[in-house]
Amino acid sequence: MENLSLETILGYVESYGLPVIKAILIWIIGSWIIGKVMKQVSKIMSKRDYEPSLQKFLSNLLSWLLKILLIVTILGTLGVQTTSFAAILASAGLAIGMALQGSLANFAGGVLIMIFKPFKIGDLISAQGETGVVKEIEIFTTKLNSPENREIIIPNGILSNGNITNFSSEGKLRVDLTIGVGYDEDIKKTKEVLMKVLTDNPKVLQEPAPTVAVSELADSSVNFAVRPWSTTANYWDVYFETLENVKIALDEAGIEIPYPHSVEIHKEG
Structure with a gap:
């Protein structure tokens, strides 16, 4: 009985003990390798200046994929049939993908935005x-x-x-305005008044230089293209301040800004 018991124990050790020891060693070594891989991946993403949220998400995703691969490897070492397990995972992944099709498209778009910036x-x-x-x-x-x-x-x-x-990628924006004056007004004088409005505003950039030019001979006005440049942060300030200051400067210079006129014709008899 003692010999039989010893043989039985040795049989169990050979059948189950060695695979378990192998599985433990694979888990320890695999976890160590995964840790090294994740550190290297984090360094690469940091050097490439990935968004923090993208770094965290991709790190977690890669970590889980490597751990699942490690678990499947360990199950195979213990004698578990992994083909059916892999088929179940594939089927589950397909079902989840179909159910979350729109969300996956948004996820892929978010990854592209964070990578290509x-x-x-x-x-x-x-x-x-x-x-x-x-x-x-x-x-x-x-x-x-x-x-x-x-x-x-x-x-x-x-x-x-x-x-x-x-609008911010170049650091500078051009403000496009159209100012109309009457046909009787002096073009050269009008350009000087409009340019002075731009050069007197400290928020208007001098490089690129602002420009003023005749853009259109309209039905009731001579239209000037007024083009100051500003930083992105000052865009709306330059836009509204230019409109206000142009009106004040043209009034002071006696230059008319035309407005619609109506003509009444009275027929006698």
């Missing part, structure tokens, strides 16, 4: 018919703050696939 937080952009300052870039959505102080939430899927105008 068509804009960053604080940029003034126009996209999907909306204009505002980028407030947050999340995995699934991007939040803008409109000039009216409204929060605009745009799904990243359509945002990444549409046209995006970034």
Whole structure:
């Protein structure tokens, strides 16, 4: 009985003990390798200046994928049939993907935005018919703050696939204004008055230089293209201040800004 018991014990050790020891060693070594890989990946993403939210998400995703692979390897060492397990995971992944098709598109769009960086937080952009300052870039959505102080939430899927105008990427913006004066007014004098308004405003950049030029001979006015440049932060200040100061300067110079006239014709008899 003692010999039989010893043989039985040795049989159990050989059948189950060695695979368990192998599984433990694989877990220890695999966890150590995963840790090294994750540190290296974090260094690479930091050097490439990935968004913190994207770094965290990709790190967690990669960590879970490596751990699942490690667990499948350990199950195979213990004699578990991993083919059926892999099939279950694939089926579950397909089902989840179909159910979350729209969310996955937004997720993919968020990853593309964070990697290629068509804009960053604080940029003034126009996209999907909306204009505002980028407030947050999340995995699934991007939040803008409109000039009216409204929060605009745009799904990243359509945002990444549409046209995006970034007003802040160059650091400077041109303010486009059209000012009309009467046909009887002196063009040269008008240009001097308009240019002085621009050069006297400290928020108007001198490089690139502001410009004033005749743009159109309209029905009731000579229209001037007034083009000051400003920083992104001062855009609206320059826009509104220029309009106000132009009106004041033209009035002081005696230059008429035309307005619609109506003519009444009275027929006698």
